[in-house]
Amino acid sequence: MNSVTATVGVALSHGFTGSLASVTPWADALRSEGFRVETPLLPGHGTSWADLAKRSWREWYETYESAYLELAAECQVVVAAGLSMGGALALRLAALHPVAAVAVVNPALVVDDPRSSMSGVMRYAVRSVPAIGNDIKRPGQDEQAYSRVPVTAAHQLKLLFRNTVSLLPRATAPLQVFRSAVDHVVKSERSIGAITRYYGGSDIRFVRLPDSYHVATLDNDAGAIFARSVEFFREIAAASSPASVGDAEPTEEHA
Structure with missing residues (x-):
């Protein structure tokens, strides 16, 4: 090892x-290479969409942050990673803590659904809307997502994104962004645009995923995600020390 x-x-x-x-296959791939990985189940997830309706975005972030703090107490170097909204949580963490690096897959920072502007009002009249789950090109895969989205939770998601974008200038760790060529969930490039416009670090490495949809960690390009993130984290860890985590001078690289 x-x-x-x-x-x-x-x-x-x-x-x-x-x-x-x-994200379990990604976590397993990282563990097989000797990394210690924490994958917290966010509040309101893995239960029912009605449970999700009762949760706030701060609960999601605090649960993720707790996983980071546990790792930080025992590891010399800690990096943040996430899929979709998990990418927003990882970016927010990087703005508030000295993570050494960040890797995100199809990160979401903007709600593309035009109805989102009315979510604050809709949540009082409409309980839930159909979800877009299992956006996966590879047959036979199941991310075990909810079939419906509580409008109250969608409103919390919008608040998380708004808060995270406001903090992006404070994040300076090297960043690896995996982006699918076709994504039916994060449809527009506005989320990527928020990163390129506001992210505080200059070392941003984009990796195009040509054969996957949104849940790329279960899709045809999953192997590339696993291999490239291992390579990225090893590179950053080799250049870091406990005293300098997150302090390296970034350089930009587009993959």
Whole structure:
């Protein structure tokens, strides 16, 4: 086992209305390479969409942050990673804590649904709307997501995104962004635009996923995500020390 890798912790988050099933293969791949990985189940997930309706975005973030703090207490280097909304949580964490690096897959920072502007009012009249789950090109995959989205939770999601975007200038850790060529959930490039416009670090590495949809961690390009993130985290860990985590001067690289 690589001695540098053995000291690296990864705080890895699933996405909105999803479950641990969506990131378990990624976590397993990282563990097989010697990383310590924490994959918290976010409040309101893995139960029912009615439970999700009772939760706030701060609960989601605090649960993810707790996983980071546990790793930080035991690992020399900690990195943040996430899928979709989990990417927003990872970016927010990087703005508030000295993570060494961030890797995100199809990160969401903007709600593309035009109805989102009315979510604050709709939540009092409409309880839930149909969800877009299992946006996966590869046959036979199941992310175990909810079939419906509580409008109250959708409103919380919008608040999380708004808060995270406001904090992006404070995040400076090297960032790896995996983006599917076709994504039916994060449809527009506005989320990527928020990163390129506001992210505080200059070392942003984009990796195009040509053969996957939104849940790319279960899709045809999953192997590339796993291999490239392992390579990225090892590179950052090798250049980091406990005293300099998050302080390296970034350089931009587009993949």
